[in-house]
Structure formats: C-alpha cells, structure tokens
Amino acid sequence: MSDVVVTNAVKKYGAVVALGGVSIRFQEGELFGLLGPSGSGKTTLLRAIAGFVTLDEGSVLIDGRDISGVPVHLRNIGMMFQNYALFPHMSVADNVAFGLEVRSLPKAEVRERVKAALGMVRLTGLEARRPKQLSGGQQQRVALARALVTRPKVLLLDEPLGALDRHLRQEMQIELRRIQRAVGITTVFVTHDQEEALTLSDRIAIFESGRIIQEGPPMEVYERPRSKFAAGFLGEANFLQGRIENLSGGLATVALDLGGRAQCAVPGGEVGQSVTLALRPEKIGIAAGDGGINQTRGRVTDVVFSGNSTTYRVAVGEQSMTLFRQNLSGSAIEPGSEVTLSWSGEHLVVVTP
Amino acid sequence: MRGLGAWLLQAHLWLVLFFLYVPILVMAALGFNASPLYALPFDFDLVWYKALTGNAKLINAGINSIGIALVNTVIATVLGTMAALAFARYQFRGKTILQLLLFPPVAIPWLVIGTAMLVFFYWVGIKRGLFAILLGHVALSLPYVIVVVGARLATFPRVVEEAAATLGATPWQTFRRVTAPILAPGVIGGALFAFAVSFDQFVISYFLAPPGTTTLPVEIYGAIRKGFTPEINAISTIIIVVSMGALLLTARFYRFGGER
Numbered sequence: 001m002s003d004v005v006v007t008n009a010v011k012k013y014g015a016v017v018a019l020g021g022v023s024i025r026f027q028e029g030e031l032f033g034l035l036g037p038s039g040s041g042k043t044t045l046l047r048a049i050a051g052f053v054t055l056d057e058g059s060v061l062i063d064g065r066d067i068s069g070v071p072v073h074l075r076n077i078g079m080m081f082q083n084y085a086l087f088p089h090m091s092v093a094d095n096v097a098f099g100l101e102v103r104s105l106p107k108a109e110v111r112e113r114v115k116a117a118l119g120m121v122r123l124t125g126l127e128a129r130r131p132k133q134l135s136g137g138q139q140q141r142v143a144l145a146r147a148l149v150t151r152p153k154v155l156l157l158d159e160p161l162g163a164l165d166r167h168l169r170q171e172m173q174i175e176l177r178r179i180q181r182a183v184g185i186t187t188v189f190v191t192h193d194q195e196e197a198l199t200l201s202d203r204i205a206i207f208e209s210g211r212i213i214q215e216g217p218p219m220e221v222y223e224r225p226r227s228k229f230a231a232g233f234l235g236e237a238n239f240l241q242g243r244i245e246n247l248s249g250g251l252a253t254v255a256l257d258l259g260g261r262a263q264c265a266v267p268g269g270e271v272g273q274s275v276t277l278a279l280r281p282e283k284i285g286i287a288a289g290d291g292g293i294n295q296t297r298g299r300v301t302d303v304v305f306s307g308n309s310t311t312y313r314v315a316v317g318e319q320s321m322t323l324f325r326q327n328l329s330g331s332a333i334e335p336g337s338e339v340t341l342s343w344s345g346e347h348l349v350v351v352t353p
Numbered sequence: 354m355r356g357l358g359a360w361l362l363q364a365h366l367w368l369v370l371f372f373l374y375v376p377i378l379v380m381a382a383l384g385f386n387a388s389p390l391y392a393l394p395f396d397f398d399l400v401w402y403k404a405l406t407g408n409a410k411l412i413n414a415g416i417n418s419i420g421i422a423l424v425n426t427v428i429a430t431v432l433g434t435m436a437a438l439a440f441a442r443y444q445f446r447g448k449t450i451l452q453l454l455l456f457p458p459v460a461i462p463w464l465v466i467g468t469a470m471l472v473f474f475y476w477v478g479i480k481r482g483l484f485a486i487l488l489g490h491v492a493l494s495l496p497y498v499i500v501v502v503g504a505r506l507a508t509f510p511r512v513v514e515e516a517a518a519t520l521g522a523t524p525w526q527t528f529r530r531v532t533a534p535i536l537a538p539g540v541i542g543g544a545l546f547a548f549a550v551s552f553d554q555f556v557i558s559y560f561l562a563p564p565g566t567t568t569l570p571v572e573i574y575g576a577i578r579k580g581f582t583p584e585i586n587a588i589s590t591i592i593i594v595v596s597m598g599a600l601l602l603t604a605r606f607y608r609f610g611g612e613r
Contacts, residue, residue, distance in 0.1 A: 050519060072518040073527075085516035089534045098530070099520035150521060 036207030433498025505539025
C-alpha cells in the first residue's frame with residue numbers, strides 16, 4: 001500500500017517518442033486509469049513502473065524510493081497481463097502459489113495464503129484445474145489472485161478486461177472494484193475503453209502522443225474536458241466553432257459558424273476571438289422552437305434506436321450534430337423532420353482545438 | 354455417393370496400413386521361425402535370438418550405434434536448442450541466411466552429403482572412425498532439432514516469463530520453473546529426432562566408418578550381402594520394439610504440439 005510518483009518520464013524508440021516527459025502521482029489506495037489510443041504511451045508507462053521498460057530520463061518512486069535501477073523481480077509489484085499470462089503447465093493452485101514459492105515461504109503458509117486468495121476471487125474448488133480448462137472470466141480471477149497473493153505494493157493491470165465479452169466485462173468491473181477496495185492496494189490500469197475507465201477509476205489520465213493531456217476524477221474530465229481530443233476520446237462530443245461577439249458579466253455571446261448564437265462562460269476570452277465549444281450529445285434538447293440563444297435549427301438525418309435511448313443525427317448547416325434522448329415516451333422523431341436543438345449554456349465547454 | 358467415398362477412403366487407409374505393417378510383421382514372425390532358409394511350416398524357436406548373443410560383431414556394432422546415437426542426441430539437442438533460442442529471441446546479422454541454410458541439409462541426398470563429408474574430413478585430416486561418424490551425425494541432426502524446438506518456441510508465450518518476473522522469480526527461477534517445462538515437449542521431440550536420425554543412419558556411417566568398426570545399420574547391410582539369416586530378423590525386431598516403445602512412451606508423457 002504505497003504511493004507511486006513518476007517524474008518527467010521520457011522514453012524514445014529511435015525517432016518515436018513513447019513517453020515525452022510524463023509526471024504523475026498515483027496516490028495510496030486509489031484505482032487510477034490510464035486512458036488513450038494505442039501508441040499513446042500509457043502501456044509504456046505501465047511497463048516502466050513494472051521494470052520492463054528502462055526510461056531514458058526521469059524516475060519512478062515507490063514509497064519515496066527510486067526503483068529505476070531495481071530489476072523487475074525485486075520491485076514487489078503485482079501485474080495482470082492482457083491475456084492473463086497464466087502458466088499453462090501449472091494448476092490453478094500452483095499458478096497462485098508461484099510467487100510465494102519463489103520467495104521460499106513455508107509450505108503451510110503458502111497453502112494458507114493460496115486458499116485465502118482463491119477464496120477472495122471466488123474460485124474455491126477449482127484448485128486442481130489447468131488454465132485451459134477455465135473460462136475467460138475464471139482465468140482472469142486466477143491472474144488477479146496470483147498478482148495479489150504476494151501482497152505487492154502496487155497492482156498494475158494491462159487492459160484487464162479487454163479479452164472478455166461485454167456482459168462478463170461489466171460483471172468483472174464490479175468484482176475488480178470490490179477486491180481492489182477490500183485489499184486497499186494502489187492500482188494503475190491501462191485501457192483504451194473509455195467506459196471501463198469511467199466506471200472503474202477514482203481518477204483517470206488521458207494520454208495523447210506520449211503526454212498526459214488531462215487528469216482528474218472521471219466525472220470532472222468528462223464534464224470539463226480541456227481539449228477537443230479529451231472531449232472526443234472520453235465519450236462523444238459535438239464541437240461548435242464560433243467567434244466571441246460580446247462579453248458581459250463573465251458570459252460570452254458566441255456567434256456560431258453553423259448559425260445562431262450561444263451564451264456561455266469563456267474564461268479569459270476576448271471579443272473577436274475564435275473558440276471551439278464542446279457539447280455532449282445527452283445535454284441537447286430536441287423540440288420545436290424559435291432558434292433563439294443557445295438554440296439552433298436543423299433537420300434530422302438519422303435515427304438510431306438502441307433500447308433505452310435513441311441517437312439522432314441532425315444536419316445543422318454544414319455540420320452534423322449528434323444527440324442522445326432517453327426513450328421516455330413511445331414516439332420517435334422521424335428522419336427529415338425540421339427540429340430545434342437547445343442546450344444550457346453551462347454545458348458548453350471551451351476546448352483547445 | 355457419400356457411402357462410396359467413405360468406403361474408398363477406408364479401403365485406402367487399410368491398404369496403406371497393410372503395405373506398411375505386414376512386411377514388418379512377417380519379418381518379425383520369421384525371426385521366431387527355426388528354419389534358417391525361411392522355410393515353412395512355422396516352427397517357433399528362439400534360436401536366432403540365442404545366436405545373436407554369441408554374435409560379437411553385431412553386438413559391438415549395436416553398442417557403437419547406441420553410444421553414438423546417445424552422445425549425438427545430447428550434443429545435437431543442446432546445440433540445437435541454443436540455436437533455436439537464438440533464432441527466436443535475438444536479432445543478429447545474417448540471421449535470415451542462417452535460417453535458410455538450415456533446410457538444404459534435410460533435402461540434399463545423404464549420399465551426396467556423405468561423399469562431401471568424407472572428402473572434407475580427409476582434407477582437414479579427420480580420420481575415418483567413431484569421432485568422424487559422430488561429427489557427421491551431429492551435423493545431420495542439428496537442423497531437425499532446431500526446426501522442432503523452433504516450432505515450439507514460435508508458440509511460446511513470452512509474457513509468461515514477464516509474469517514470473519513480476520511475481521518475484523529470478524531469471525534462473527523463471528527459466529527452471531516456467532520456460533524449461535513449457536519448452537520441454539519440443540526439446541524432447543527434437544532429441545527423439547536426433548536419436549532416430551543417428552540410430553537409423555546408414556550412408557554417412559558407411560562412408561565414415563573405418564574397416565573393422567561399424568554401426569548396426571552398416572553391419573546389418575554387410576551381413577545381408579554375405580547371406581540372409583533370420584538373425585537379421587531378430588536384431589531388426591529388437592530395434593523396432595525398442596524405438597517404437599521409446600516413441601510411445603514419449604508420446605504418452607508429452608502430447609506433441611498441445612499444451613499439457
């Protein structure tokens with residue numbers, strides 16, 4: 001149970017910059033999600049903490065101790081790999097016992113701790129099975145038990161749920177969260193699945209091209225993205241281009257390129273300045289209206305029904321806007337309808353293009 | 354139509370098995386027949402097996418063969434496994450060419466290789482003898498070991514070694530408890546090939562054997578030229594039983610290709 005501090009981590013592979021100076025602190029006991037597209041550096045950072053990647057510059061501290069020169073097997077970390085990396089020639093119990101046996105712990109203690117670990121992940125009774133004889137979800141539980149049984153200081157998860165189907169994934173998200181809380185271990189996980197990051201994490205960091213572009217609690221990053229990339233990567237977003245027409249009382253009136261006006265806070269904005277505003281699809285209302293402020297008119301082009309909600313695409317001028325509606329009533333809006341989209345100014349977020 | 358097709362396939366299978374095994378069975382059976390001229394009726398007798406025990410030349414050749422095959426197996430398996438590991442895990446200059454060079458020795462007729470080796474060994478001053486035979490066998494069996502072990506390595510999940518490291522295993526512990534057991538079926542398979550290539554080897558041994566010293570296949574060939582006796586049947590039967598037994602045992606403990 002420890003905190004991990006990464007300072008100015010740089011890693012280059014030839015001309016490719018995998019990490020371009022990343023500094024981040026993972027706090028004791030938190031579950032931290034590293035999110036980003038593939039090749040953005042999140043896995044490199046995870047592997048640098050594990051010790052598989054040697055940094056060109058910067059340092060990794062666990063509990064204030066610099067572990068840069070410490071080989072993997074002495075770092076006392078627990079790691080769960082994307083395809084679990086269970087030992088195919090060992091039983092479930094032997095897989096879990098491995099980390100204890102290489103530490104030469106007494107046999108009785110090994111047996112006791114393996115039993116407790118398998119109980120924690122609810123696999124009691126499957127001790128003698130081989131990994132091949134287990135389902136994906138069970139294999140993952142074995143991997144988790146194996147990673148935790150040595151009582152590591154940090155738990156690293158590389159795309160922990162990537163190999164599971166959707167239903168099982170949701171179940172394991174809850175399970176993973178429960179176990180992580182119960183053990184209280186500092187946990188860092190890598191994912192490219194934004195929903196997984198939002199569901200699991202206490203805090204998240206978004207990677208782009210080897211740098212962290214935003215970090216914070218999931219809700220904060222979702223509601224207040226700072227850049228177009230962050231807004232687009234974490235959930236869906238509409239982007240409205242416009243120019244500040246007027247400023248009064250902290251509120252800017254923005255003339256939108258697609259027509260109409262929006263009113264919202266633009267910190268540090270000046271009259272005449274171009275701005276990009278992000279607007280989440282679920283924050284847009286669709287109804288008849290006159291096209292006043294924070295409203296715009298368009299024509300419905302696509303209607304996608306998906307059970308509890310419906311996704312609409314609406315052509316507004318040159319642009320296509322996306323919005324979600326909960327299916328509260330039975331009636332849907334037909335494609336081709338002329339509609340008015342409206343939103344509240346507080347939901348407009350200024351982002352860097 | 355499907356009935357006819359299935360019937361033809363069945364017939365094909367049985368014909369293959371018939372032509373493969375009936376000669377072997379007939380040969381084995383006649384080793385237990387008392388007549389030196391392979392005359393029937395069948396009269397069960399172990400006389401040819403008793404005769405074998407007194408045949409010093411055949412026994413010496415057998416000892417030579419087994420000895421060379423065992424030493425060859427150890428050397429070829431160790432060197433071949435190391436080479437396969439190098440091919441699978443490291444990048445180095447000339448790697449592709451070296452890998453390509455592995456295959457011609459498997460395809461070139463042994464007669465050609467045997468001649469080439471004889472000439473070459475003469476030229477560099479290695480005398481005909483057991484050492485020359487061993488050298489030839491190792492060179493011949495290396496590609497087999499490299500290919501068989503390489504096939505196992507190709508499906509080896511490297512990430513399990515990383516997993517072992519994160520669990521606190523030293524590199525040596527990782528090799529001993531994770532890498533070696535997972536590779537074992539491939540290495541055993543390679544060793545079996547090395548043994549078979551050497552034990553069955555006639556041409557190279559024939560070329561490199563000095564007068565007086567021989568291996569079993571060469572001795573059997575010599576005996577047949579002088580006149581066929583059921584003693585040959587007896588020794589051949591022993592060879593078949595031993596090699597089949599070893600193969601079945603190995604297959605029992607290691608399912609080839611699959612993970613246990």
